[in-house]
Amino acid sequence: MSYKAILLGILIFLAIPSAAAAQVIFQATFSGTEFCHSAVTKIKGTVFITFSAGGMLITKDPQLKDVISVMLINESFETSTTAGAFSFSDIDAGNFGIFTGTFKDNGDQVTGFTGNFGAIFSDGCFQTVTIKSGKIIAQ
Amino acid sequence: MSYKAILFGILLLLAAPAVSSAVPLELFYQASATGTNFCNNAATKVKQSLLIGFLFGDVAFEINNVMAIEDAQQTVIASLLQEEIFATSPPGTGAFMYTRNDGNGNISTFAGTFKNDVNTGILTSFTGTFNAIFANGCFENLTIKSGKQIVQ
Numbered sequence: 001m002s003y004k005a006i007l008l009g010i011l012i013f014l015a016i017p018s019a020a021a022a023q024v025i026f027q028a029t030f031s032g033t034e035f036c037h038s039a040v041t042k043i044k045g046t047v048f049i050t051f052s053a054g055g056m057l058i059t060k061d062p063q064l065k066d067v068i069s070v071m072l073i074n075e076s077f078e079t080s081t082t083a084g085a086f087s088f089s090d091i092d093a094g095n096f097g098i099f100t101g102t103f104k105d106n107g108d109q110v111t112g113f114t115g116n117f118g119a120i121f122s123d124g125c126f127q128t129v130t131i132k133s134g135k136i137i138a139q
Numbered sequence: 140m141s142y143k144a145i146l147f148g149i150l151l152l153l154a155a156p157a158v159s160s161a162v163p164l165e166l167f168y169q170a171s172a173t174g175t176n177f178c179n180n181a182a183t184k185v186k187q188s189l190l191i192g193f194l195f196g197d198v199a200f201e202i203n204n205v206m207a208i209e210d211a212q213q214t215v216i217a218s219l220l221q222e223e224i225f226a227t228s229p230p231g232t233g234a235f236m237y238t239r240n241d242g243n244g245n246i247s248t249f250a251g252t253f254k255n256d257v258n259t260g261i262l263t264s265f266t267g268t269f270n271a272i273f274a275n276g277c278f279e280n281l282t283i284k285s286g287k288q289i290v291q
Contacts, residue, residue, distance in 0.1 A: 033250075035234040038225045040252055074246070075276045077180050085177040087278040089246045096222070096238050098248050098270040100175075100278045102182055116280040118248040118270040120222050126236040128250045128268040 024109055025050045025062060025138040030117070032129030043129065048137070051110055056088045056099065058117070062137055069097050069119060082106070086113075094122030101131070111136075166196035166261065169286035172269070178277035185281065187211065190289070193262070199226070199233055199253065200260030206237045206249060208269065208283075217247045217271055231257045235267075244274035251283070261288075 031044040047068060048059045055073055060066040071088035078084040083104050090097040101115015112133045120126035170189040175182055190213060194205035204221040219237035226233045237249040251267015265285045272278040 035223075035225075035236065035250060035252075038227055040227055040234050074244070074272045075177075075278060077177075077276075079180055079182055085182050085278075087177070087272045089240075089272060091240055091246065096240070096248065098246060098272060100177065100270055100272070100280050102177075116268065116270060118250055118268055118280075120236050120238065120248070120250070124223050126223060126234075126250050128270075 023050045023052065023139075024136050025064065026113075026133045027062070027135050027137050028131050028133045030129040030131045032117075032127060034125065034127040036123075036125035036127075043127065046134075047131065049131070049133065058099075058131075069095060069099075069117075071097065071099055086115075090119065096120050099131070164196065165192060165194055166198075167192045167289040168262070168265075169289060170283050171286060172281040172283045174269075174279060174281035176277065176279040178275075178279075185279065189216075189283065191283070191285065197260030198235070198262050199224070199255035204237075208249070217245070217269075219247060219249055227252070231255055235265075245272070247271035249283070 026049045028047050028049050030047055034041045034043045048062045048064060050057050050064060056071040057064060058068040060068060069090045071090040074087045074089055076084060076086040083102065085102045088099040097117060097119025099115050099117045101113055103110045103113035105111055114130070114132045116128065117131050118128045168191045170191045172189050173186045176185045188211045190209040190211070192207040192209065195201045198204060206219045206221065208216045210216055217239055219239040222236045222238050224233060224235040232252065232254050234252045239245065239247045247270060249267050249269045251265055253265035254263045255261060256263060267283055269281045269283050
């Protein structure tokens, strides 16, 4: 097991309870293309996203248990007093993904965001989707 | 003249045409890219011409390959390894995914679809999404559409 896998495990362990306890959870919509099982399919749906100090967690469920991707932050900067841009990556033995996008914030926390997520998963399927945040479902 | 010499001669005759008709080792395509570049506290719309190269020109037939994305001045933006490729229906179409992580902060993905010559595996066109994070902290996402193949 590589140090990256161990680090990822620690981050998952740390991220999920803290997100559930105190962090903002966004309901978000995604739309794009999935490439899987010799088929190219347009996809559209809902995911749930929360941010921690060091990363971004994308899950299929609002309980943040069915994880799609655990991403570490690469860069974040302000483009104005209430907006910015950020990038995240998910690099482990099975998954490889990048999220790049823009966000709005109130000076304290992210209030909305949109971006592009490109990833390949351990089963060989891959996708590119645009993710747009919706309402905050937990805080 | 030994039978070995004759056999060698025959093999040379057979081999020469095969080599001359083989797929060129490396192929390049002109491409257009549109998207957003995030750098130096600014998010900037991007529209540019790119040069896309594949180490093995018969892309659709290759399990392993390398994709080079260069700007118009042929400066390499990213060099990615093929992660996945599969054929789709109808014949002569497919999808592929390339990634890069050089361990120095340069991380990128390209996922897209292609059309290819069913006999040679050479791409006739492709399109996809390129996401990249660079070591200098800049990042971008681009939609790339291939143009004509370039003979080099």
